[in-house]
Amino acid sequence: MNCKECRDELRRPGDPSAEVLRHTASCPACAAESRAALLLRLGSAREDGAEPRAGFEERLRKRLLSEPALSRSPALNGGFERMVRPALAVAATLAMACAGLYLQTAPDPGADLVSLVESDPVFTSVLAGDPGSIFGEEPGAGATAETP
Amino acid sequence: MVDDDASDASLMRRVAGGDPAAFDVLVGRWRNRVFRLALRFFRRPEDAEDVAQEVFLKLYRTAATYRSEAPLEHFLLRIATNTCVDRLRESARRREQVLSAITPDAGAWLDRALSGTALEAQEAEAAKGLAAELLATLPPKDRTVLVLMDLEGRTAREIAEVMGSTRAAVKVRAMRARRALRRIARRLPEKGRS
Numbered sequence: 001m002n003c004k005e006c007r008d009e010l011r012r013p014g015d016p017s018a019e020v021l022r023h024t025a026s027c028p029a030c031a032a033e034s035r036a037a038l039l040l041r042l043g044s045a046r047e048d049g050a051e052p053r054a055g056f057e058e059r060l061r062k063r064l065l066s067e068p069a070l071s072r073s074p075a076l077n078g079g080f081e082r083m084v085r086p087a088l089a090v091a092a093t094l095a096m097a098c099a100g101l102y103l104q105t106a107p108d109p110g111a112d113l114v115s116l117v118e119s120d121p122v123f124t125s126v127l128a129g130d131p132g133s134i135f136g137e138e139p140g141a142g143a144t145a146e147t148p
Numbered sequence: 149m150v151d152d153d154a155s156d157a158s159l160m161r162r163v164a165g166g167d168p169a170a171f172d173v174l175v176g177r178w179r180n181r182v183f184r185l186a187l188r189f190f191r192r193p194e195d196a197e198d199v200a201q202e203v204f205l206k207l208y209r210t211a212a213t214y215r216s217e218a219p220l221e222h223f224l225l226r227i228a229t230n231t232c233v234d235r236l237r238e239s240a241r242r243r244e245q246v247l248s249a250i251t252p253d254a255g256a257w258l259d260r261a262l263s264g265t266a267l268e269a270q271e272a273e274a275a276k277g278l279a280a281e282l283l284a285t286l287p288p289k290d291r292t293v294l295v296l297m298d299l300e301g302r303t304a305r306e307i308a309e310v311m312g313s314t315r316a317a318v319k320v321r322a323m324r325a326r327r328a329l330r331r332i333a334r335r336l337p338e339k340g341r342s
Binding site: 011012013021032033035036037038039040041042043044045046050051052053056057059060061063064067 | 168172175176179180183184187188189193196197200201204205208258261262263264275276279280281282283294295297298299300301326329330332333334
């Protein structure tokens with residue numbers, strides 16, 4: 001085994017073969033490489049069948065719900081295109097339809113103004129050319145009292 | 149109802165539409181692999197689990213950006229490596245501080261472990277802890293490249309795609325990290341004697 005083959009094997013997952021061990025025993029450069037590789041393996045060691053603790057999904061779901069930005073996620077993670085925009089379009093159409101319907105069925109606002117003017121005594125007296133009613137005087141009384 | 153055999157791509161489309169059941173199926177399918185990758189960087193299972201959960205939260209948030217032409221594994225691996233790199237940055241250690249804090253016992257145990265000598269369980273555990281501390285002194289991206297390449301068996305091309313880098317840059321990072329590890333390993337015998 002040459003140095004390149006030795007180093008290639010050291011960089012592959014799994015334990016080093018007997019051939020690699022023999023080579024590193026006689027080659028200081030590859031021995032240093034082997035120690036570095038072992039340092040990496042030791043520091044990154046984990047059990048092969050390791051699994052998260054029971055209840056991982058439940059804890060994840062709680063975190064998902066506790067983050068307000070996430071509970072609204074469809075609107076944030078591109079759902080805007082898919083959900084919010086069509087919803088806004090529907091709402092706008094409904095609002096326009098309601099407004100049109102109201103304008104068609106609502107009573108004429110001008111009619112109310114006419115009835116107010118006709119029934120109000122102040123308006124009636126002003127329109128009749130007697131502004132004294134504005135000050136609470138009897139119709140025609142103001143004109144006679146101010147006569148010298 | 150969500151079909152357990154549904155493809156990752158179809159499940160991701162449903163997740164993007166806000167379907168929690170589809171998300172549950174994806175979590176069940178990938179949680180062990182994500183957790184085991186996180187364990188490579190974080191020794192305490194609670195920390196690795198926390199990282200794994202963060203990865204899935206990010207997956208949920210970014211589901212709409214997933215394009216089904218690429219395998220979900222790559223998309224998930226990208227999120228996982230970015231999350232690990234971010235966390236490693238938060239807990240980065242200065243090499244000289246770690247090296248100066250090594251006790252003679254721990255230094256000697258790790259030195260013997262690196263020489264291939266069998267250790268007692270307690271010594272082996274201490275050697276692993278020290279090795280993890282020493283790895284924490286590597287730049288996070290360099291360490292991630294080395295773990296993905298040498299322990300997870302990923303190619304430089306795959307890692308470049310996942311990390312948004314080039315093959316050449318990945319190889320340079322791996323080379324730099326191995327050189328740093330050789331230097332650290334070379335200094336251990338003196339630490340074991342002091």
